[in-house]
């Protein structure tokens with residue numbers, strides 16, 4: 001009988017690994033870990049998106065506030081200029097009535113100009129465009145301004161409102177200036193000339209320079225027709241540019257006088273977050289724009305710490321899942337090994353149990369099994385009323401056989417006899433056992449006495465035909481023979497049944513011996 005070595009045999013690794021991978025515990029850990037990672041990623045994505053939205057909202061708020069304050073500042077600047085022009089207009093109207101005095105008006109202009117820092121100059125041209133008075137010193141001679149747009153505008157337009165024109169280069173100083181002009185009515189009620197105030201572009205350049213803005217952020221003052229008056233920090237070549245293609249003029253100003261949004265600047269094509277405002281009094285527009293790329297960089301810089309911490313958290317979760325999985329796999333493997341060990345031990349136990357029922361020399365059922373089976377057979381007989389027969393078989397003169405051929409040969413002889421008896425045709429219910437020493441027994445359930453007798457005689461004959469030499473003076477046949485005693489009972493279900501059958505079979509065997517051996521007795 002083979003007993004497997006349970007301590008050295010290992011299960012094949014592949015199916016075991018697959019079984020562990022498919023186990024509910026490992027799957028649950030994967031699902032839990034996956035959900036945890038998804039949750040962390042989702043929360044992080046949400047928090048990043050919230051902080052980005054906040055950043056955009058802040059930029060929009062700052063841009064709109066800045067453009068509102070600049071619109072107000074521009075309005076004040078132009079209002080002061082308008083007041084100055086109106087004062088001059090009043091003065092001029094009364095002088096025209098009394099006969100215009102250019103030198104006196106120039107003095108007044110110089111005085112007014114000195115009060116307003118934004119002013120580049122004040123001028124009065126007569127109906128033909130000739131310079132009559134100016135705050136400039138000395139008064140240029142021989143210049144005619146009738147070709148200027150603002151002059152043409154007032155000559156053709158009788159309205160008394162202030163006109164703000166696109167930036168021009170001053171003919172007296174060469175500076176970039178914004179012309180603010182008014183029509184002067186002649187004594188007869190016709191066109192009497194133009195009063196002009198020029199505002200220095202440098203005034204806005206200087207003023208906008210106060211604000212802390214990035215190199216790509218813009219602050220732009222425009223006319224309502226989208227002509228640039230000044231754009232910080234762009235070079236002067238951008239002054240006068242028409243921005244009508246911008247989203248600001250195409251969409252935003254159509255809906256509201258103030259607001260915010262994101263679009264690509266018509267100035268340089270860069271995407272910015274804009275705020276804009278249009279003053280009530282003058283046809284001006286101010287827009288402040290923050291460069292989106294710079295904002296993204298700034299935002300990313302501010303989130304580096306958070307993102308790093310979250311990545312560390314994610315890495316921690318992954319490591320934790322890894323260790324939990326490893327631990328779970330180890331536990332499952334130990335569990336599998338323990339289960340296998342238990343199964344192996346059960347097999348070994350069963351083997352040992354069956355070994356306890358087998359005779360080591362002959363391989364037949366041993367005395368223990370014989371006792372159990374005889375008891376069981378008699379119990380069954382007591383229930384169904386069928387007879388049970390027992391053959392007790394003893395080797396004749398076996399002491400002498402041992403003495404003559406030695407114990408080793410004696411053992412071999414017993415093995416051959418056992419083999420012969422077990423190979424005799426038997427019914428499946430019959431049991432051949434080694435009863436002890438040189439004694440054998442055959443239990444024949446559901447067997448009548450005459451049939452048992454026949455089996456016994458066949459056994460005696462089978463041994464005889466083995467012709468195992470037994471050459472001593474006491475053994476007449478000169479070969480190994482056996483004697484058999486045969487007994488049959490129908491059990492009563494009482495304890496004594498076993499003893500009774502054994503005693504009868506023993507007595508029969510005794511008789512077989514007594515009557516010369518090598519025979520059967522009932």
Ligand SMILES: Nc1nc2c(ncn2[C@@H]2O[C@H](COP(=O)(O)OP(=O)(O)OP(=O)(O)O)[C@@H](O)[C@H]2O)c(=O)[nH]1
Nearest residue numbers: 394395396397398399400402407408410411437438
């Ligand atoms: N070799 C061997 N001898 C055994 C074994 N068991 C019992 N014997 C021997 O069998 C012999 C039985 O002898 P006895 O009971 O005197 O009977 P016998 O010599 O066979 O004489 P009868 O039974 O009267 O014919 C003893 O010498 C035992 O030592 C065994 O397993 N192996």
